[in-house]
Amino acid sequence: MSSDSEAAGRLIDKGKGRARSPDPTERTPLLGSTSGSYTSSVDPGRPPLTRRLYSRLLTVFLASLSLCVLALLLLIVIIFSYRARAVSASPDEILQHALVVRGPDRVDVLNTTGDGGIWMMIHGRVGFDAGHVAGVNTAEEDGFIEDAWKAIGRWGIRRLDKVSVNLSTITVVPEGDSGHALTTISLPQLELSLTANPPSDSSWLTPVAIPVLIRPTKDAKTLMRFVHQSWKDGTIRVQASVDQAIVTGGGLTDAGSWRRRIRVSHHDIQTAVHISIPRLPGLPHPGDDLPEASQFVKLDSFLIKSSNDTLTISANATLMNPLESFINATVPSLPFIVYLPPNGTSPPVPLAHVQSPPFAFSYGNISLALAGVVLPLPRNASGLLSEFLGAYVSAHDADILLETTLLPDVRVATKFPAPHPPPQILRDVKIKDMKVKPVGQGMVASGIVHARVVLPPGIEVGVDVVRVFPDLLVYDGEVPESTAHERLEPEFKVFNFPLDDSDRDVPPQPPLPDPLPERAFAHIRPDDWLPALSVQGEQGPGEGTVVNVTASIVEVPLEVLPGREREFSNFVSKVVFGTQGALAGLQGEAAVAVHVDGLPFENGRDGEMQLTGLPFKGNVRIGKRSMLDGSLMD
Incomplete structure (x- = not known):
């Protein structure tokens, strides 16, 4: 009876829904047709399987998203924390502790500009300890959490890898005398590699070759006063200032990279530089009387000859460089002008023009072969030239002034050695x-x-x-x-x-x-x-x-x-x-x-x-x- 009722119930259902499959009988196949639909009976007290799956996926997604957001926020906090440290670091701290410079290992004088500038190629080794600036270098007292925190910072430094530095002109003045510049230095845009946890030796430094334009002062009195004061104190004391320094993430060829968005600038940078003058062999101890230029330049021999209605000069000189292992420069051919010093109202008179060959400016005695001509003498040169020749034949070393295009208008006093014994003319x-x-x-x-x-x-x-x-x-x-x-x-x-x-x-x-x-x-x-x-x-x-x-x-x-x-x-x-x-x-x-x-x-x-x-x-x-x-x- 009950089965008949159920069958009648199924026949009465004439809705538009999809027809249901009849209940299985003994003759019903175990595997239904693949084209047919099948709906299992579901316990109305339990949620469907798909709903539970979606719920779980949503839970996992929200949890993952929360973790990513948290990690992102943590990374942003870390980045801004390290960036704040980098921005707040004083230029003196960076120069004294982060920027490491060794050298110069070699200096090549490339040429002169004709208006007092000197182009040099400076070879050396440079490194930038970014870990010190950001405060992420490891320390023995670091705990697990702090070490992990710093590890993220070090990872960021490795990802950044390099920075580009653009400096305005550097002005160097005597310390305490900002009104008289000694020289100005112009540098191209620089690329510095970043390092965290550098070793104690110099193996992490990067070799560099930087073209530098140096313009020494034309105020000879200021320069000589500074030299005398430095020798008297035994220390070179100067103040270097830069109007602006801009540090940009990435190297010079990283245009369009995300690294270029990192940018830090400093203005009105000033730093003091003190260099102790070492004890130099063969020279008075710093603090004593300053040695004369004649102690560094010695005329060994010379020959003056009449040739083609002019007087030609050839000479051999010795230049002494007492700075051991300090500089190894290659100097191109340089012109020198020899002046007769002023006397009373008589101004200096250019006497001769000589040229040096290219030479290596290394430690010790440097031999130079000079060649040139006697310059046309003005009529008012008679008195000075008479004094010069009279002193020479009287076996008195004659005073002369030397000037080179490396330091125009800076004339160094030295001696023209007289023959001994006095010549019998x-x-x-x-x-x-x-x-x-x-x-x-x-x-x-x-x-x-x-x-x-x-x-x-x-x-x-x-x-x-x-x-x-x-x-x-x-x-x-x-x-x-x-x-x-x-x-x-x-x-x-x-x-x-x-x-x-x-x-x-x-x-x-x-x-x-x-x-x-x-x-x-x-x-x-x-x-x-x-x-x-x-x-x-x-x-x-x-x-x-x-x-x-x-x-x-x-x-x-x-x-x-x-x-x-x-x-x-x-x-x-x-x-x-x-x-x-x-x-x-x-x-x-x-x-x-x-x-x-x-x-x-x-x-x-x-x-x-x-x-x-x-x-x-x-x-x-x-x-x-x-x-x-x-x-x-x-």
Whole structure:
């Protein structure tokens, strides 16, 4: 009955729903058709299986999302925490503890800009300890949580990998004197590798080669004052300032990367730099007197020659670099200008232009071969050039100034070494065919002066001696030793053609020695210059240019010295009554006027040099027959 009722119930259901499959019977297949629908009976007290699955998936998704959001928020907190530390880090802390620089290992001077700038390539090693700035370097006292926290920061530094640094011009001034800049330094945009937990050695540093433009000050007084003060203190104290420094994440080639969004800037950066001056071998201890530039530059030899209407210069010099292992620079060919220093109202005068070959600026003595020319001299250079040459032939080191394009308008005082012993320029003075005769109340002498003019070694210029002026004492016998070694100070006078009449004035007459030398009885001094002829002579060892000079003496007064009439009479008696005649000693000083081949002046004419105060001495034997004939023979 019940089954009939159920069947009737199923027949009465005529809705539009999908038809249900009849209940299985004994003949129903175990596997239904795949095309048919099947709905199992579900307990109305339990949720469907799909609903439970969706619920579980939703729970997992929400939990995962929450964890991701939490991790993201934690990562943002960590990033902003480390970024805040990086931004708040002072430039001094970064420079002192984070930025590690070793070197320079090598410096190449590339070229000069012509307006005082110097391009250099600086080779060194650089590292940036970003872990110190962000505070994520490991420490022994770190706990598990803190170490994990720092590990995330170190991971972020490794991901960032590099930063780009753009600095404005760096200005360097003496500490405490911001009004006088020593130099400015311009750098290109730099790329720095970031490191966390660097080792204690230098193995983590990255080799770099950075082009640098340096513009030293043109204020020589400020520079020299700073050098003297630094040496006196034993410490170089400077203040470096940068208007702006911008640090951007990523390297120079990371355009468009997420790293470029990280950007930190600092303004008005100032930091003090103190460098102790080390004890340098061969130099005074820092704090003592500053060594002169001549201790660093030594002129070993030089050669000045006349060539093609100019004077060429070649020289060998030694440059001493006392800074061991501090710098190893390759310096290109550099021009130098040699100046004569100012004297009173006379400004410095450029004397010569020389060029150095490229050389390695390393520790120790550096040999340089220089070559150049003597520059055209202005007319007002005569006084300074005269002083320079006069000091040189008097065996006094002459003052000069050196300037290079590396430091324009900065002139370093040094010495031009003089020869030792003093050069004897006038040699082998003789008087031949000399005639003595009375004129009025006195006596006059005539004859021919023969001499050799020998320039110091290293000066091989064309010389034409055009005039001479002797001033000498005559002795009865050889010149006494007590006076033979007395030396007068030679003096130079340099003139530029055309000469005025005053330029040809005879040298001033020096006073007679007081007391008069022993056995000196006569004084010979002409009233005017004596015209001279010169021919090239044979150059001996250790000699420069040699010329043989002759000049005629025509009736020059022979003045008997005051109170020496008896000595004069005794000498005449020896000549007249002696079988061998008498030996007369000659001692005095002479002046010569020369033309130098190629000596340049601004007006294009050769100049004339007058060298006065040249000492000489010699002996002449006078025979009886010569005296009677009125002649005095060798």
